[in-house]
Amino acid sequence: MNCCNEKPIIELTAGEKLCKQHFTEYFENKVFKTITKFDLIGKEENLGVAVSGGKDSLTLLNILNKLSKQNPKIKLTAIAINEGIEGYRDKSLITAQNFCDKLNIKLNIYSYEKEFGMPLDNMLKVLDVKPCTICGIFRRYLLNKKSKELGFTKLATGHNLDDECQSIMMNQFKNNIHSSARLGPKVGINENKNFVQRIKPLYLCTEKEVTTYAFVNNILDNFIECPNIGKSYRAQIRDMLNDFEAKFPGTKYSIVNSFLQILPDLKQRFKDAEVNYCSNCNEPASKDKCNACKYVEKLNKAKNKPLIKIK
Amino acid sequence: MQINVFFDRENKEKTINLDLNSSVKDLLTKMNINPVTVIVSRDSNIITEDEKINDNDKIKLISVISGG
Incomplete structure (x- = not known):
């Protein structure tokens, strides 16, 4: 069924076809409803927004900017991580900077090279490690640490329904159920000052909806894909889920909605997991040292140079 | 009919040969592309899967997959 006499641009999972204007309204309302439903943003926030220059994070920034304009006590600052992936992140960060300039939002960029001693491209030459493993550890570490330094009350990320669905299935397939307890639209302990709570306002938006919104609102830049993604387990789960979604529309919503029903039980079950602090950098850690410091030690040994200490 | 697809x-x-009265869905099937993974535009306007394609149309397929 069409929404009006204008040409439709998208057919939703439920079968409704929306034109450009009605889809934009539908999408923005969906994000605002997600924020309200999961109590993601308070009336007064110093909100960080993690941006990569991709469609998800810039769509998120665009919508949060509208929210901030209506609620001046919600202050926005963007943060980006330059992992050091030549031909990919250098290009996407230019897009991110241009978009932040357009919205008049300050962008803070931190690099692996400055913080950990070398760019990711070089790390992968000296260490035998899966790219997404080391990259994810360093990125999460820097985002939390720098968000604290910048005084963010929360950090918003561009994770969408597809991302969450993939994480849920990856954890199921690898029997990492304790990791699923750390998923959901709002992550991190509000009372713990060592964690900046992370929120996902695009939690209920499919990747196709986000791309469509980005395209019709002139946010989408040229497609560039991380050169390391093809090697990842996540990419294989993503392809499997997309095949299933094509055969059985609504599969991804079902996975996330059923997960949301058991999430409170998972959080309850794993709430007692003890948080330690790294003996080297004092950031949160599951053991004596955090994973970021362990990898920096490995990198320094691999380089055969004296250890560098994270500042 | 012949369609140019970027x-x-x-x-x-690529140049794709399609039967007359083919739709976007037919095009994606012929190219073996999962419709969940792309949005399709013609003259910078997004079109839905049931839209008919015309001879010499210039079609762009935009990947929805995250860059990583």
Whole structure:
């Protein structure tokens, strides 16, 4: 069924076809409803927004900017991580900077090279490690640490329904159920000052909806894909889920909605997991040292140079 | 009929032969592309899967998959 006499641009999972204007309204309302439903943003926030220059994070920034304009006590600052992936992140960060300039939002960029001693491209030459493993550890570490330094009350990320669905299935397939307890639209302990709570306002938006919104609102830049993604387990789960979604529309919503029903039980079950602090950098850690410091030690040994200490 | 299709993920333009009265869905099936993974535009306007395609149309396929 069409929404009006204008040409439709998208057919939703439920079968409704929306034109450009009605889809934009539908999408923005969906994000605002997600924020309200999961109590993601308070009336007064110093909100960080993690941006990569991709469609998800810039769509998120665009919508949060509208929210901030209506609620001046919600202050926005963007943060980006330059992992050091030549031909990919250098290009996407230019897009991110241009978009932040357009919205008049300050962008803070931190690099692996400055913080950990070398760019990711070089790390992968000296260490035998899966790219997404080391990259994810360093990125999460820097985002939390720098968000604290910048005084963010929360950090918003561009994770969408597809991302969450993939994480849920990856954890199921690898029997990492304790990791699923750390998923959901709002992550991190509000009372713990060592964690900046992370929120996902695009939690209920499919990747196709986000791309469509980005395209019709002139946010989408040229497609560039991380050169390391093809090697990842996540990419294989993503392809499997997309095949299933094509055969059985609504599969991804079902996975996330059923997960949301058991999430409170998972959080309850794993709430007692003890948080330690790294003996080297004092950031949160599951053991004596955090994973970021362990990898920096490995990198320094691999380089055969004296250890560098994270500042 | 002949259709020119540019796929941004592969950064390539291809010429595809289609039967008259074919739809976007037929095009994607012929190219073996999952419709969940792309949005389709003609003259910079997004079109839905049931839209008919015309001879000599210039079609762009935009990948919805995250860059990583």
